[in-house]
Amino acid sequence: MGPLDRGVLHLLDADRTLLRSLPNPLTPQEQARIRDARPAGPPPTPATQPLRVERRVSSRGVLVIAGQKIHVGIGHAGRTLTVEDADTTFRVHDGDQFLTEVPQRAVRSNLI
Known part of the structure; x- marks a missing residue:
């Protein structure tokens, strides 16, 4: 079993x-x-609110959420960004600054 x-x-x-x-x-x-x-x-x-998690950006400017790579740019390397799970997209924020919104491609069971 x-x-x-x-x-x-x-x-x-x-x-x-x-x-x-x-x-x-x-x-x-x-x-x-x-x-x-x-x-x-x-x-x-x-x-009731979108799920938010924090992810550290790699030295190449990429973060990974639910198995999906999101390119945010090398200028954010080493920073910890907030990723918000919307219905069909991921929204990436650096503090209060909105950076990007990308479609969700991966089937995920949990973000955390």
């Missing part, structure tokens, strides 16, 4: 906002030994 056959593990914040979903790493035997387990509550609420 592979990890994907065991279901999905959802990581939530205190307000039950979905932060990340991962394959469940626990075997059925390990799940049975969890103390004070209780049934799941209502489904998690999706995030």
Whole structure:
């Protein structure tokens, strides 16, 4: 039985906002030994704002998000930029300055 056959593990914040979903790493035997387990509550609420992550730009001016390379220019090499996940695009910001918006090409399960 592979990890994907065991279901999905959802990581939530205190307000039950979905932060990340991962394959469940626990075997059925390990799940049975969890103390004070209780049934799941209502489904998690999706995030209301776009997901934002930070990525460091390589020495060649490229950052990678969800397996996709985004060229932002060698002038940004070594800097940490913010990438915002829109519905079908990635938006790249350097602080408050908008740099670029590129279409999402990779199928991704998680950005983090």
